Amino acid sequence: MxxxxxxxxxxxxxxxxxxxxxxxxxxxxxxxxxxxxNGAGKTTVFNLITGTIRASCxxxxxxxxxxxxxxxxxxxxRGIARSFQQTFLFMDYxxxxxxxxxxxxxxxxxxxxxxxxxxxxxxxDERAREQALEIVDxxxxxxxxxxxxxxxxxxxxxxxxxxxxxxxxxxLLLMDEPVTGxxxxxSNEMVERIRRIRDRGVTVLLVEHSMRVVMDISDMITVISxxxxxxxxLPDEIKHDPQVIEAxxxxxxxxx
Amino acid sequence: xxxxxxxxxxxxxxxxxxxYALIASGFTLILGVIQVxxxxxxxxxxxxxxxxxxxxxxxxxxxxxxxxxxxxATAILGALLYFAVIQWTTRSGFFNTMLVTVAFGTxxxxxxxxxxxxxxxxxxxxxxxTLSLGGVTIPNGKLVVIAGAVVVMAALHFFxxxxxxxSMLAASENRDVASLQGINPKRVFWITMAVGCGLCGVAGALxxxxxxxxxxxxxxxxxxxxLVVLVxxxxxxxxxxxxxxxxxxxxxxxxxxxxxxxxxxxxxLVAILIFFRPxxxxxxxxxxxxx
Amino acid sequence: MKTGTDITKKLVFAVAVAVVLALPWMTGPYTTxxxxxxxxxxxxxxxxxxxxxxxxxxxxxxxxxxVGAYTTAILMTKADMSFWLTLPIAGIVSMxxxxxxxxxxxxxxxxxxxxxxMVIALAIQQLFGSVEFFGGWGGTEVIEAPAIGxxxxxxxxxxYYLGLGFLGFNLICYYALxxxxxxxxxxxxxxxxxxxxxxxxxxxxxxxxxxxISNFFLALTGSFYMAFSLVAVPxxxxxxxxxxxxxxxIIGGIAYSLLGPLVGALILAFVPEYMRVAAEYExxxxxxxxxxxxxxxxxxxxxxxSGRARPWLLRRRPWVRSVGSKNKEPESx
Numbered sequence: 001m002x003x004x005x006x007x008x009x010x011x012x013x014x015x016x017x018x019x020x021x022x023x024x025x026x027x028x029x030x031x032x033x034x035x036x037x038n039g040a041g042k043t044t045v046f047n048l049i050t051g052t053i054r055a056s057c058x059x060x061x062x063x064x065x066x067x068x069x070x071x072x073x074x075x076x077x078r079g080i081a082r083s084f085q086q087t088f089l090f091m092d093y094x095x096x097x098x099x100x101x102x103x104x105x106x107x108x109x110x111x112x113x114x115x116x117x118x119x120x121x122x123x124x125d126e127r128a129r130e131q132a133l134e135i136v137d138x139x140x141x142x143x144x145x146x147x148x149x150x151x152x153x154x155x156x157x158x159x160x161x162x163x164x165x166x167x168x169x170x171x172l173l174l175m176d177e178p179v180t181g182x183x184x185x186x187s188n189e190m191v192e193r194i195r196r197i198r199d200r201g202v203t204v205l206l207v208e209h210s211m212r213v214v215m216d217i218s219d220m221i222t223v224i225s226x227x228x229x230x231x232x233x234l235p236d237e238i239k240h241d242p243q244v245i246e247a248x249x250x251x252x253x254x255x256x
Numbered sequence: 257x258x259x260x261x262x263x264x265x266x267x268x269x270x271x272x273x274x275x276y277a278l279i280a281s282g283f284t285l286i287l288g289v290i291q292v293x294x295x296x297x298x299x300x301x302x303x304x305x306x307x308x309x310x311x312x313x314x315x316x317x318x319x320x321x322x323x324x325x326x327x328x329a330t331a332i333l334g335a336l337l338y339f340a341v342i343q344w345t346t347r348s349g350f351f352n353t354m355l356v357t358v359a360f361g362t363x364x365x366x367x368x369x370x371x372x373x374x375x376x377x378x379x380x381x382x383x384x385x386t387l388s389l390g391g392v393t394i395p396n397g398k399l400v401v402i403a404g405a406v407v408v409m410a411a412l413h414f415f416x417x418x419x420x421x422x423s424m425l426a427a428s429e430n431r432d433v434a435s436l437q438g439i440n441p442k443r444v445f446w447i448t449m450a451v452g453c454g455l456c457g458v459a460g461a462l463x464x465x466x467x468x469x470x471x472x473x474x475x476x477x478x479x480x481x482x483l484v485v486l487v488x489x490x491x492x493x494x495x496x497x498x499x500x501x502x503x504x505x506x507x508x509x510x511x512x513x514x515x516x517x518x519x520x521x522x523x524x525l526v527a528i529l530i531f532f533r534p535x536x537x538x539x540x541x542x543x544x545x546x547x
Numbered sequence: 548m549k550t551g552t553d554i555t556k557k558l559v560f561a562v563a564v565a566v567v568l569a570l571p572w573m574t575g576p577y578t579t580x581x582x583x584x585x586x587x588x589x590x591x592x593x594x595x596x597x598x599x600x601x602x603x604x605x606x607x608x609x610x611x612x613x614v615g616a617y618t619t620a621i622l623m624t625k626a627d628m629s630f631w632l633t634l635p636i637a638g639i640v641s642m643x644x645x646x647x648x649x650x651x652x653x654x655x656x657x658x659x660x661x662x663x664x665m666v667i668a669l670a671i672q673q674l675f676g677s678v679e680f681f682g683g684w685g686g687t688e689v690i691e692a693p694a695i696g697x698x699x700x701x702x703x704x705x706x707y708y709l710g711l712g713f714l715g716f717n718l719i720c721y722y723a724l725x726x727x728x729x730x731x732x733x734x735x736x737x738x739x740x741x742x743x744x745x746x747x748x749x750x751x752x753x754x755x756x757x758x759x760i761s762n763f764f765l766a767l768t769g770s771f772y773m774a775f776s777l778v779a780v781p782x783x784x785x786x787x788x789x790x791x792x793x794x795x796x797i798i799g800g801i802a803y804s805l806l807g808p809l810v811g812a813l814i815l816a817f818v819p820e821y822m823r824v825a826a827e828y829e830x831x832x833x834x835x836x837x838x839x840x841x842x843x844x845x846x847x848x849x850x851x852x853s854g855r856a857r858p859w860l861l862r863r864r865p866w867v868r869s870v871g872s873k874n875k876e877p878e879s880x
Contacts (some may be wrong), residue, residue, distance in 0.1 A: 101732070104732050115729070
């Protein structure tokens with residue numbers, strides 16, 4: 001059953017078409033990868049899905065609802081969370097506070113109670129803190145939970161980005177190059193976590209450069225080039241697809 | 257309504273519009289390319305006027321020379337502002353850099369107040385007399401201002417086609433420094449500051465024979481230039497150009513009919529316009545630093 | 548160790564409160580007047596520091612301050628209302644008018660908000676000056692000082708304590724707001740609009756709420772201003788005053804939303820006074836100081852002190868990223 005469907009989605013800047021006629025759907029409970037050479041428009045697709053930029057044409061349907069024209073925060077409230085390509089964090093917050101910010105939508109005591117700091121508000125805060133600790137623990141950051149996000153090493157910042165997204169309690173998690181810049185150990189840990197996230201029932205849509213990771217983890221792969229879909233299939237099919245190989249010629253990737 | 261005044265009011269509007277166009281495009285250029293909100297823009301306008309007056313009355317040089325001196329002096333000061341202060345603050349954020357231009361503007365304005373006093377100064381008309389067109393009398397001085405503004409805008413247009421102009425535009429569209437095509441970004445930045453501030457200086461020199469110059473003339477015109485930028489759509493040069501004349505003419509008529517309430521009428525009109533056309537007249541989206 | 552720190556902290560706090568309460572008895576009326584002004588400017592600074600938390604630098608604080616002053620003045624003179632009754636009305640007027648204007652500006656982001664603020668600063672001043680109802684450029688006067696029962700707030704000391712009351716109310720409300728989860732969401736917006744909306748925060752609505760609350764307190768400060776100045780003149784509420792307000796916050800330290808504006812206002816009120824700077828040079832010197840502070844002490848005086856003082860003395864809040872230039876994402880990848 002498909003959770004997210006893109007129907008003939010396009011985005012153009014003047015005469016430049018960043019994405020055109022894109023169609024694919026993501027099945028519930030899978031890890032779906034979106035790959036393509038540099039500048040293929042992968043991040044643009046993410047921005048379109050999350051509403052950061054508006055599609056010029058086409059429809060994006062999530063969980064049976066048209067979300068094409070919704071504002072980013074409404075899309076997040078529908079259950080789509082995102083971790084960014086660049087390390088995009090609340091740099092002056094501690095790790096735990098970063099994750100707590102992700103709890104914005106959950107378990108509110110009400111504005112007045114929060115202002116007056118009543119018992120209900122404090123208890124809600126306490127519950128949020130416990131859940132945030134769980135997430136921090138799951139992402140392997142419990143030792144760093146009080147450090148400022150800006151002071152973390154790169155790999156941990158990546159993990160924190162995912163933690164914030166997880167705190168939103170998403171049904172669909174978009175991950176933009178989660179293992180880029182990580183060493184092999186960190187990268188393997190991240191792959192393992194993505195699997196566990198999927199096993200918890202969260203559907204994952206992944207953009208990743210490392211072919212090794214993509215082939216290892218994906219249930220389904222969509223390949224785009226110059227804003228158009230050129231192939232879709234299981235990892236083994238994609239590996240041997242002549243069109244895909246052609247698109248990647250001259251590309252510097254660590255394809256294995 | 258007295259129809260015989262109509263051409264006069266229109267002419268006034270065109271003249272103010274031309275001045276707004278110069279200041280607003282200088283502002284937009286600096287905002288787009290260096291991403292600096294140059295609050296001191298209005299003060300460069302004031303400086304231009306006073307420099308022109310000083311060159312003509314104290315040195316006795318002809319007016320066209322005064323315009324060139326005003327242009328060069330303000331451009332050099334703009335570049336100096338970049339080298340002395342702005343290049344050190346851009347790293348600490350948009351808002352801090354803006355504050356520095358606020359402070360710089362205060363220094364310039366206060367120094368001017370102290371050296372010129374609060375009295376108003378004005379140049380004698382450059383081309384005295386009037387022109388009669390179909391029964392309408394037009395003072396030559398105002399025509400000179402309009403013509404001057406058009407010439408400067410044309411010069412700016414051609415400047416933007418040169419190599420350095422193209423890389424300025426490239427920088428405003430894509431912050432990626434690599435896209436500057438081998439031109440040192442610092443050079444692009446200081447030239448942008450010089451051009452943006454020089455435009456204001458020229459504007460000041462142009463109005464010197466027509467409007468009285470005073471130490472406070474910079475602040476008000478800057479706010480009005482902001483209005484123009486809002487109407488034209490933040491970050492759009494052609495939008496600013498169009499909006500400058502629209503606002504100038506509207507202001508001229510509003511002042512004629514409702515006097516001092518004119519400014520308020522303009523504010524309300526602009527608010528309504530922006531409410532219905534969020535992108536400004538030309539509807540171009542705006543690049544917002546840091547958001 | 549912890550209890551020791553706690554005790555010292557309480558002690559410092561108690562001494563500070565005692566000094567603040569005793570001040571008007573230790574100094575003359577002129578100095579007391581300076582303190583009253585400092586409190587007023589400090590409250591304006593608090594409102595600026597409050598909206599900067601959501602990444603919106605406001606250049607119209609003095610204008611809304613003026614809206615409060617004028618509402619109080621008009622209601623007291625034309626409707627013969629008591630000073631206390633005008634307070635909530637002033638706040639509500641400022642919020643209502645603000646809502647109408649910011650509905651246009653806030654959805655369009657920081658840059659438009661900022662420019663709109665400057666335009667509003669000029670427009671509201673024009674409104675007061677050129678509309679006869681508001682008393683023209685000469686301003687509007689009130690004759691009556693506020694009073695509760697037999698206590699009339701007409702002496703410097705009484706006004707000082709009235710000011711403390713206003714300031715205390717400001718501080719308590721701002722503190723409670725920033726500590727709550729709404730405060731966390733506001734801070735998140737200030738650090739990164741994009742990330743904040745990706746976790747489901749309605750940026751426009753949260754920013755609107757923040758700015759309107761700030762508007763409310765600005766108007767209250769305006770009403771208080773009427774209590775001691777007894778006259779509202781348009782020239783007081785111009786853009787230059789809004790710029791001064793920003794200077795207080797920057798000099799105090801922009802990351803210190805509560806103490807920063809107060810320290811900044813204190814410095815800018817008293818230092819020129821004791822340096823005996825000629826009035827014409829004062830603004831030039833202030834401007835030079837601002838440039839130096841931005842370059843060498845970007846975290847303000849408090850930031851500089853806290854590098855040397857015990858950390859618990861000062862509570863630094865996360866600095867606002869979205870008015871900075873970091874954290875940017877390229878369009879396509």
